[in-house]
Amino acid sequence: MAEVDGGFRTLDEQSLIDYISATPAVSSRLGNDLEGISVKEVGDGNLNFVYIVSNSSGGSVVIKQAIPYIRCIGESWPMTKERAYFEALTLREHGRLCTAHVPEVYNFDRNLSLIAMRYVEPPHIILRKGLIAGIEYPLLAEHMSEYMARTLFFTSLLFRSTTEHKREVANYCGNVELCRLTEQVVFSDPYKVSQYNRTSPYLDHDAEIVREDDILKLEVAGLKSMFCERSQALIHGDLHTGSVMVTTESTQVIDPEFAFYGPMGFDIGAFVGNLILAFFSQDGHTDGGKDRIAYKEWILKTIEDTWNLFHKKFICLWNENRDVGEAYLVDVYKKPELLLLVQGKYMKDLFHDSLGFGAAKMIRRIVGVAHVEDFES
Amino acid sequence: MAEVDGGFRTLDEQSLIDYISATPAVSSRLGNDLEGISVKEVGDGNLNFVYIVSNSSGGSVVIKQAIPYIRCIGESWPMTKERAYFEALTLREHGRLCTAHVPEVYNFDRNLSLIAMRYVEPPHIILRKGLIAGIEYPLLAEHMSEYMARTLFFTSLLFRSTTEHKREVANYCGNVELCRLTEQVVFSDPYKVSQYNRTSPYLDHDAEIVREDDILKLEVAGLKSMFCERSQALIHGDLHTGSVMVTTESTQVIDPEFAFYGPMGFDIGAFVGNLILAFFSQDGHTDGGKDRIAYKEWILKTIEDTWNLFHKKFICLWNENRDVGEAYLVDVYKKPELLLLVQGKYMKDLFHDSLGFGAAKMIRRIVGVAHVEDFES
Ligand SMILES: Nc1ncnc2c1ncn2[C@@H]1O[C@H](COP(=O)(O)OP(=O)(O)O)[C@@H](O)[C@H]1O
Ligand SMILES: Nc1ncnc2c1ncn2[C@@H]1O[C@H](COP(=O)(O)OP(=O)(O)O)[C@@H](O)[C@H]1O
Ligand SMILES: [Mg+2]
Ligand SMILES: [Mg+2]
Ligand SMILES: [Mg+2]
Ligand SMILES: [Mg+2]
Ligand SMILES: [Mg+2]
Numbered sequence: 001m002a003e004v005d006g007g008f009r010t011l012d013e014q015s016l017i018d019y020i021s022a023t024p025a026v027s028s029r030l031g032n033d034l035e036g037i038s039v040k041e042v043g044d045g046n047l048n049f050v051y052i053v054s055n056s057s058g059g060s061v062v063i064k065q066a067i068p069y070i071r072c073i074g075e076s077w078p079m080t081k082e083r084a085y086f087e088a089l090t091l092r093e094h095g096r097l098c099t100a101h102v103p104e105v106y107n108f109d110r111n112l113s114l115i116a117m118r119y120v121e122p123p124h125i126i127l128r129k130g131l132i133a134g135i136e137y138p139l140l141a142e143h144m145s146e147y148m149a150r151t152l153f154f155t156s157l158l159f160r161s162t163t164e165h166k167r168e169v170a171n172y173c174g175n176v177e178l179c180r181l182t183e184q185v186v187f188s189d190p191y192k193v194s195q196y197n198r199t200s201p202y203l204d205h206d207a208e209i210v211r212e213d214d215i216l217k218l219e220v221a222g223l224k225s226m227f228c229e230r231s232q233a234l235i236h237g238d239l240h241t242g243s244v245m246v247t248t249e250s251t252q253v254i255d256p257e258f259a260f261y262g263p264m265g266f267d268i269g270a271f272v273g274n275l276i277l278a279f280f281s282q283d284g285h286t287d288g289g290k291d292r293i294a295y296k297e298w299i300l301k302t303i304e305d306t307w308n309l310f311h312k313k314f315i316c317l318w319n320e321n322r323d324v325g326e327a328y329l330v331d332v333y334k335k336p337e338l339l340l341l342v343q344g345k346y347m348k349d350l351f352h353d354s355l356g357f358g359a360a361k362m363i364r365r366i367v368g369v370a371h372v373e374d375f376e377s
Numbered sequence: 378m379a380e381v382d383g384g385f386r387t388l389d390e391q392s393l394i395d396y397i398s399a400t401p402a403v404s405s406r407l408g409n410d411l412e413g414i415s416v417k418e419v420g421d422g423n424l425n426f427v428y429i430v431s432n433s434s435g436g437s438v439v440i441k442q443a444i445p446y447i448r449c450i451g452e453s454w455p456m457t458k459e460r461a462y463f464e465a466l467t468l469r470e471h472g473r474l475c476t477a478h479v480p481e482v483y484n485f486d487r488n489l490s491l492i493a494m495r496y497v498e499p500p501h502i503i504l505r506k507g508l509i510a511g512i513e514y515p516l517l518a519e520h521m522s523e524y525m526a527r528t529l530f531f532t533s534l535l536f537r538s539t540t541e542h543k544r545e546v547a548n549y550c551g552n553v554e555l556c557r558l559t560e561q562v563v564f565s566d567p568y569k570v571s572q573y574n575r576t577s578p579y580l581d582h583d584a585e586i587v588r589e590d591d592i593l594k595l596e597v598a599g600l601k602s603m604f605c606e607r608s609q610a611l612i613h614g615d616l617h618t619g620s621v622m623v624t625t626e627s628t629q630v631i632d633p634e635f636a637f638y639g640p641m642g643f644d645i646g647a648f649v650g651n652l653i654l655a656f657f658s659q660d661g662h663t664d665g666g667k668d669r670i671a672y673k674e675w676i677l678k679t680i681e682d683t684w685n686l687f688h689k690k691f692i693c694l695w696n697e698n699r700d701v702g703e704a705y706l707v708d709v710y711k712k713p714e715l716l717l718l719v720q721g722k723y724m725k726d727l728f729h730d731s732l733g734f735g736a737a738k739m740i741r742r743i744v745g746v747a748h749v750e751d752f753e754s
Contacts, residue, residue, distance in 0.1 A: 157602065157605055157606070162553060162556065162557055162560060162605055163553055163557065165605070166550040166551075166553040166556070167550065167553075169546070169547075169550055170546075170547040170548075170550035170551070171547075173543040173544065173546055173547035173550075174543075174547070176539060176540055176543040176544075179539065179543070180539055180540065183539060183703070188706050188708075188709055191709045192706065192708040192709045193708075214712070214714070214715045214718060217709060217710065217715060217719075218715070218718050218719055218722060221704070221705055221710070221719050221722075222722070224704065225534070225704055228534055228539055228542070228703075228704065229534070229607050229608050229609050230606050230607050230608075231606050231607075231608065232606050326560070326605075327598070327601065327602055327605065328598055329565050329569065331565075331569040331570075332565055332568045332569045332594060333594065333598070335591070337591070338591045338594060338595070341591060341595050342594075342595055342598050345595060345598075345599070
């Protein structure tokens with residue numbers, strides 16, 4: 001218990017066990033059996049602590065705790081631990097909307113900024129690692145398009161009333177610190193000289209080209225404004241390939257602590273942009289003569305399928321729920337050819353936004369603070 | 378005191394006087410002299426009660442009270458009286474940013490939804506009436522461009538941090554009922570058959586053309602989404618020519634009860650669109666042989682000057698405050714030609730939005746629920 005702050009304390013393995021035994025909503029997931037309990041810290045992420053807790057009778061639970069700073073940087077970069085509240089809220093909301101692809105939340109403790117959730121068990125691994133290992137996931141596009149279509153559609157004004165929408169927008173405005181982190185590391189730092197950008201002599205020239213590209217910076221200004229101003233849907237906010245756990249049969253989206261009401265294209269772009277990074281990094285992974293040509297084809301096909309399936313599912317949800325949301329009242333847009341026109345425009349704009357945000361996410365992974373393992377392993 | 382609701386009661390002239398004498402912040406504006414006090418209800422607006430209170434020694438104050446429904450329709454259309462809170466908040470915020478053109482708030486009573494403010498004294502009249510009477514206001518464009526440039530610039534991310542911005546956005550999400558009224562009467566009802574649209578046999582055909590125009594409805598869908606989703610600045614929200622009081626020397630903007638964080642173009646478009654309506658209505662006002670040709674020229678020039686002066690002032694504020702806001706960090710956009718490029722794009726988009734919203738506001742005044750006196754007097 002390193003720290004005390006209004007009931008908050010950073011848990012260690014022992015205090016975590018004490019917490020679990022005192023918390024029925026969690027201990028019941030272990031069959032109330034704390035015999036032979038094992039706790040393993042697995043947080044390979046940048047911000048938080050993640051523990052896998054299991055007992056000898058096969059019970060398991062994952063405990064994620066946010067601390068009041070950015071873990072990989074240290075106490076010098078404070079960051080509200082309230083991010084755990086928004087993560088838990090979003091896991092629950094997105095889980096309600098897309099149960100198949102979001103781990104169940106068992107318990108949330110706001111004082112401790114602590115989420116107890118389903119252990120996404122092996123053979124699930126982080127998608128980014130699967131992509132580096134060259135593993136094909138035949139259902140990935142199907143699952144991710146389903147996750148994105150459902151979470152984005154049902155939290156947008158295509159499904160919500162403006163009353164519900166504004167209430168939710170107001171609440172998620174509270175996650176401003178996490179939004180600010182994105183604003184800085186995605187939309188600002190890569191375009192200026194910043195102490196936080198990680199450089200390498202091999203990239204200095206590229207970084208400079210980015211900093212000097214006026215047309216690029218003009219477009220990025222527009223994307224940043226959209227990120228800050230446009231509350232289109234409850235987005236995950238950090239949907240790179242490190243926030244997805246996979247097997248060949250299952251896809252689970254974790255870590256929505258950056259969630260807020262923002263532009264849908266930010267999620268789609270994050271996912272697709274990170275697949276494109278994975279594509280380009282494949283040449284660095286060719287294992288002993290065995291090239292990755294077929295694998296690269298699979299990645300390309302997955303990108304294409306992701307958008308096409310997303311498009312199909314999203315429009316399908318729209319058609320099924322025409323009389324629900326308040327953006328396009330059925331009385332105004334009932335004529336089939338007008339609805340087609342409106343949907344066409346909506347999807348074209350969304351595709352455009354997604355490509356823009358995807359590019360911004362790729363750039364920041366190359367010349368910004370947080371690089372990706374794809375290019376570094 | 379017709380109504381009681383958690384301390385709320387609709388005031389009449391006598392209870393208004395009782396309220397004033399019990400409220401030093403208001404009675405002091407009358408020199409604490411309630412001798413020969415006179416109360417005149419002047420609310421010609423659609424929603425609220427407005428009283429001019431004056432005494433025999435020349436003191437005066439305006440009292441505006443919101444009631445829990447839409448006045449001109451009645452209790453069958455309930456509308457939160459909390460709109461008075463947002464009106465008072467916005468009068469104060471816009472008044473701080475543009476003191477010369479916003480009446481001072483003396484007191485706000487949230488329980489009574491009651492604002493005490495400066496009496497914008499004669500010869501001030503409502504601008505719409507001045508336009509119908511054919512009066513030229515040589516400073517109108519100068520003043521309105523000043524008001525819009527300052528209120529919109531200083532509440533946008535060109536000046537604010539995203540922390541301040543999200544806090545304010547969240548608060549103004551509470552004004553959702555008023556936003557919903559706009560959504561309905563501006564962006565939805567005119568494009569469908571609605572019991573609320575006021576019709577005339579002379580307009581039936583035009584109303585039908587509007588309802589059948591797919592390209593128009595496609596554009597209006599985009600505008601409505603922008604209105605619901607984009608928190609660009611603290612906008613007035615109802616900036617037609619009935620919300621402006623004028624003399625040839627002075628311009629005062631009243632009635633911001635629809636204020637929220639929305640697209641800037643909605644304010645600019647409302648003002649300019651209503652000037653365009655005034656322009657087209659002039660032919661109906663030609664008084665006894667004296668035509669309105671010169672006056673129509675003046676209106677056109679005022680429209681042009683409003684945008685051009687707004688553009689100049691807005692860019693000037695931007696240049697003076699380059700290191701303040703968080704949308705365009707000075708370190709990223711310091712190169713003069715890049716800043717020019719970014720500003721050019723920003724203003725071009727804003728002009729485009731303003732024209733779109735202006736058109737929507739004009740259409741709704743012709744085929745929607747609330748018509749304008751310009752065409753009806
Ligand atoms: N529910 C879970 N089941 C299994 N492993 C998990 C779970 N949640 C997180 N992890 C593991 O912990 C790592 C870090 O979790 P993450 O939520 O991404 O934390 P951070 O917010 O710090 O990035 C993940 O990469 C994954 O390996
Ligand atoms: N501060 C004021 N000074 C003088 N007259 C005012 C003032 N505020 C409102 N009025 C008068 O009352 C009318 C209605 O006020 P307004 O604020 O527009 O109410 P509503 O919200 O009902 O439209 C205005 O058109 C104007 O004639
Ligand atoms: Mg993570
Ligand atoms: Mg995270
Ligand atoms: Mg009014
Ligand atoms: Mg009003
Ligand atoms: Mg457009």
